[in-house]
Amino acid sequence: MKFVGNYSSKIRFLMKQILKIQIIVAFAFITFLSIGCKEQLNLSNSQNKTKGIFPQGGLGTSDHFTGKAYNIGLVDDDSVYNTLIGNVYFEPGARSNWHSHPAGQILIITDGEGYYQEKGLPRRTIKKGNVIKCGPNVLHWHGASKGSGMQQIYVLPNTGKGIVEWHHPVTDEEYHNKK
Amino acid sequence: MKFVGNYSSKIRFLMKQILKIQIIVAFAFITFLSIGCKEQLNLSNSQNKTKGIFPQGGLGTSDHFTGKAYNIGLVDDDSVYNTLIGNVYFEPGARSNWHSHPAGQILIITDGEGYYQEKGLPRRTIKKGNVIKCGPNVLHWHGASKGSGMQQIYVLPNTGKGIVEWHHPVTDEEYHNKK
Numbered sequence: 001m002k003f004v005g006n007y008s009s010k011i012r013f014l015m016k017q018i019l020k021i022q023i024i025v026a027f028a029f030i031t032f033l034s035i036g037c038k039e040q041l042n043l044s045n046s047q048n049k050t051k052g053i054f055p056q057g058g059l060g061t062s063d064h065f066t067g068k069a070y071n072i073g074l075v076d077d078d079s080v081y082n083t084l085i086g087n088v089y090f091e092p093g094a095r096s097n098w099h100s101h102p103a104g105q106i107l108i109i110t111d112g113e114g115y116y117q118e119k120g121l122p123r124r125t126i127k128k129g130n131v132i133k134c135g136p137n138v139l140h141w142h143g144a145s146k147g148s149g150m151q152q153i154y155v156l157p158n159t160g161k162g163i164v165e166w167h168h169p170v171t172d173e174e175y176h177n178k179k
Numbered sequence: 180m181k182f183v184g185n186y187s188s189k190i191r192f193l194m195k196q197i198l199k200i201q202i203i204v205a206f207a208f209i210t211f212l213s214i215g216c217k218e219q220l221n222l223s224n225s226q227n228k229t230k231g232i233f234p235q236g237g238l239g240t241s242d243h244f245t246g247k248a249y250n251i252g253l254v255d256d257d258s259v260y261n262t263l264i265g266n267v268y269f270e271p272g273a274r275s276n277w278h279s280h281p282a283g284q285i286l287i288i289t290d291g292e293g294y295y296q297e298k299g300l301p302r303r304t305i306k307k308g309n310v311i312k313c314g315p316n317v318l319h320w321h322g323a324s325k326g327s328g329m330q331q332i333y334v335l336p337n338t339g340k341g342i343v344e345w346h347h348p349v350t351d352e353e354y355h356n357k358k
Binding site: 053054055074075080081082083085103104106108110111128129131133135136153155157158 | 232233234253254259260261262264282283285287289290307308310312314315332334336337
């Protein structure tokens with residue numbers, strides 16, 4: 001088969017076709033790699049989101065927790081410091097039972113998001129960077145929100161007065177009640 | 180000008196040229212976007228490396244610190260908890276003076292790497308996840324290493340006994356001495 005025609009107009013037509021294909025290919029790659037890059041960053045963020053400072057520790061007993069909460073001791077109680085410190089990682093949806101501390105408790109949220117509620121008061125949303133003081137013998141609970149885990153350091157001062165008194169579990173209704 | 184030749188061989192030649200160009204363009208985009216993506220991830224990692232949980236706080240006085248150290252109070256001292264808690268961010272190379280606490284101190288390293296030394300003992304390297312107990316009236320200093328910042332939460336218990344007694348600066352020789 002023979003091809004007979006105007007040389008420059010045919011070349012111009014083919015060059016235009018090449019350009020079109022190149023543009024389509026380029027956009028396809030930009031889209032593809034942008035999505036890939038975004039996913040890598042999201043993965044990085046989500047990994048950091050619930051990444052602990054300390055080892056995860058042991059699974060808390062279902063006598064005191066609903067869902068999975070892991071505890072690791074950081075400072076044992078002794079007669080010099082009279083202070084007990086540890087870290088709890090709550091998986092999304094996990095929470096403590098209602099409980100109280102004879103000498104009060106200080107919570108330092110180091111990652112994620114969750115809830116804190118004192119008996120008779122509205123549930124509060126708490127998150128990374130928040131510090132909560134819970135007074136002596138105040139009945140309360142804390143845990144992760146439904147969509148995020150929560151990492152918290154707890155500090156129990158004046159341990160000579162006692163450590164913790166456990167009460168009943170937080171019901172699903174209490175857990176989900178914003179008021 | 181006229182173009183006379185074998186139609187299918189010319190088309191095959193042109194198609195090969197298109198394919199070559201497409202491959203070159205594709206590789207160029209992959210390289211370009213991979214570098215961009217990697218840089219974004221590196222940026223994300225380096226930001227996390229010394230990213231604090233809390234606001235940075237105020238610059239510590241040169242009367243008590245060498246280099247730049249920033250302090251933010253988290254829990255004020257009161258008669259209920261008898262506990263003072265705060266966070267210090269040491270920039271690389273920054274450190275406290277020698278000092279002591281009448282009731283001792285607990286340090287919780289939440290990010291980065293640094294040093295801790297008690298008078299008469301070797302300098303220790305400390306890093307994210309470490310918890311250090313410093314006994315009552317023990318002369319000591321702490322700070323960031325030369326190559327990394329350090330984020331630390333400090334807990335001062337039994338504040339009725341006193342908070343801190345500041346001493347002389349840590350010399351460069353002391354700071355760099357591994358023994």
